[in-house]
Amino acid sequence: MQQSIVNDLGKNRAAMDAALYRPDNPDMHLRQLRVYGREAAVYYADGLVSADLMQRDVLRPLMALRDAPVPDDPPRALANAVSAADAALAGTVPEAVTQVMNGRAVLLVEGMAVALGFDARFSVRRGIAPPLTETVVMGPHQGFNESLRDCVTLLRRILPTPELIGDMRTVGERYPTSICILHLAGVADADMLQRVEARLDGIRAAQVLSIGALSQLLEDRPFSLLPQFVLTERPDRAASMLLEGQIVILMEGSSQALVLPASILHLLHTPDDTSARWQYGTFQRLLRIGGMLLSLVLPGLFAALVTFHPEALPVTLMTSVLESQASAPLSIPAEAFLMLVMFSLIGEAATRVPSTVGATLGTVSGLILGSAAVDAGLTHPLMLIVVAVASLGSYAVPDYALGVALRIGQLILLAAGCVFGVYGVLLGLMVGSVRLCSLTSLGAPFMAPLSPHRRHNPDLLTRMPIWRQRRRTWLGSPQDGSAPQAPMRSWSQRR
Numbered sequence: 001m002q003q004s005i006v007n008d009l010g011k012n013r014a015a016m017d018a019a020l021y022r023p024d025n026p027d028m029h030l031r032q033l034r035v036y037g038r039e040a041a042v043y044y045a046d047g048l049v050s051a052d053l054m055q056r057d058v059l060r061p062l063m064a065l066r067d068a069p070v071p072d073d074p075p076r077a078l079a080n081a082v083s084a085a086d087a088a089l090a091g092t093v094p095e096a097v098t099q100v101m102n103g104r105a106v107l108l109v110e111g112m113a114v115a116l117g118f119d120a121r122f123s124v125r126r127g128i129a130p131p132l133t134e135t136v137v138m139g140p141h142q143g144f145n146e147s148l149r150d151c152v153t154l155l156r157r158i159l160p161t162p163e164l165i166g167d168m169r170t171v172g173e174r175y176p177t178s179i180c181i182l183h184l185a186g187v188a189d190a191d192m193l194q195r196v197e198a199r200l201d202g203i204r205a206a207q208v209l210s211i212g213a214l215s216q217l218l219e220d221r222p223f224s225l226l227p228q229f230v231l232t233e234r235p236d237r238a239a240s241m242l243l244e245g246q247i248v249i250l251m252e253g254s255s256q257a258l259v260l261p262a263s264i265l266h267l268l269h270t271p272d273d274t275s276a277r278w279q280y281g282t283f284q285r286l287l288r289i290g291g292m293l294l295s296l297v298l299p300g301l302f303a304a305l306v307t308f309h310p311e312a313l314p315v316t317l318m319t320s321v322l323e324s325q326a327s328a329p330l331s332i333p334a335e336a337f338l339m340l341v342m343f344s345l346i347g348e349a350a351t352r353v354p355s356t357v358g359a360t361l362g363t364v365s366g367l368i369l370g371s372a373a374v375d376a377g378l379t380h381p382l383m384l385i386v387v388a389v390a391s392l393g394s395y396a397v398p399d400y401a402l403g404v405a406l407r408i409g410q411l412i413l414l415a416a417g418c419v420f421g422v423y424g425v426l427l428g429l430m431v432g433s434v435r436l437c438s439l440t441s442l443g444a445p446f447m448a449p450l451s452p453h454r455r456h457n458p459d460l461l462t463r464m465p466i467w468r469q470r471r472r473t474w475l476g477s478p479q480d481g482s483a484p485q486a487p488m489r490s491w492s493q494r495r
Contacts, residue, residue, distance in 0.1 A: 002094050003092060004093070004113070007111050007112070009109065013108065020097060029046055036074065040109045043100050044120065049122055050122035074109065074112050082116075087118050089114050090106065090114065100117075129143060134398070136270065137276075139272065140234075161184075163185045163186060167180065175206060177209065180250045180251075184242050195443060211258050212231065215228075220439070226402065229261070230267065231400075232257050245475045260441060263444070268398065269285070270398045295390045295391070295392075295406050297413060299336050301417060303417050303418050325380065340390070394410070409432070
């Protein structure tokens with residue numbers, strides 16, 4: 001049972017000291033003073049409040065009331081007298097402790113059975129910087145930072161409308177973390193929004209420290225290899241998905257936004273596709289999808305053809321492969337696994353080292369190790385080309401989680417091709433396609449609008465001119481998304 005704030009300041013102070021671990025925690029400060037001729041106490045956390053705001057907006061106005069007569073309604077009079085930007089009541093000790101840990105100065109007064117929290121927050125934050133993982137050639141170069149308020153502000157600047165609703169709440173039962181659920185009123189599906197809120201209410205974790213951990217607690221199929229939500233650090237991309245009727249979740253301390261529900265196509269699209277002319281966007285998108293398919297199929301298909309179906313390859317090529325294999329200590333499947341693991345290791349190392357040497361490390365390591373493996377007779381030059389093309393295709397995928405899933409899928413299809421030949425690769429693709437069509441994201445089909453078919457904009461595998469995109473996606477509210485948007489004027493109408 002939560003302990004209530006009572007009229008006795010001594011009891012309130014004892015409860016607050018115990019809840020804040022103040023005897024053992026030097027960051028929890030207590031300032032004693034007199035207000036309306038009564039004893040009072042102000043609790044605040046060092047580092048979470050601004051010293052200037054505390055002195056100017058909280059302590060100085062309170063000290064001016066030292067000998068003032070007691071008003072009829074002390075809490076309201078204090079809230080009006082203190083010049084802090086915001087004042088909030090707390091009726092229990094846990095509520096008062098929460099306010100202290102959120103950067104408020106909490107006032108307790110003898111004879112007042114309620115605490116007052118005054119806004120004096122201060123936070124160390126990173127400035128608005130370009131996104132690190134979603135770089136673009138065309139479009140804005142600003143990304144989210146770790147401040148929840150800054151992230152919400154960035155979205156409100158892109159969508160300056162009161163229809164952008166932000167619901168603030170916390171996740172984590174013992175160590176709560178602030179999050180904000182954003183949607184566009186009348187555009188987002190109400191049932192989908194209720195589903196998100198129900199899943200958030202059902203989280204029973206003691207703490208949720210990152211937006212990636214939150215996505216794992218909300219996804220439909222935890223054992224699926226593919227990511228079922230979109231994580232983006234670009235405010236413009238999050239705003240475009242809000243316009244499509246999707247829901248965005250921001251978290252304090254995370255520089256990425258969680259967008260849900262999502263489809264496989266959302267994981268393949270980039271802001272460049274929309275910012276560039278539709279011909280360029282279509283070419284880049286098809287190139288990206290082709291690279292993804294090559295990354296997934298090429299190693300397993302090559303190993304299957306060389307091992308089980310050599311008659312399907314040109315005689316000259318097969319002769320070259322067999323001649324190199326005569327002196328190689330490893331078989332084709334072993335070479336393929338070795339090279340795939342080596343290239344994955346190079347990519348992981350380039351990601352973890354400092355950014356100033358990461359690109360150089362990846363390039364130099366690939367050249368040196370690949371050349372050394374060929375010179376040492378460990379692999380055939382053609383195998384090196386196959387694995388390099390497959391690795392480039394996986395790195396061309398814009399979503400990091402999907403790229404990791406593709407590299408795991410490479411190994412699975414390679415194992416199937418090495419054991420069952422081309423039939424194993426085809427069987428693996430069929431099983432993967434069926435599994436892909438069965439996936440859902442927050443209850444929405446993961447392959448929609450392709451399977452099952454939904455009415456949609458001509459902006460899926462290819463792009464059409466932007467003035468032909470007159471309809472919202474299938475993820476939005478049926479009342480809003482089923483009706484066409486106001487059409488943009490075409491080129492002929494602008495003449």
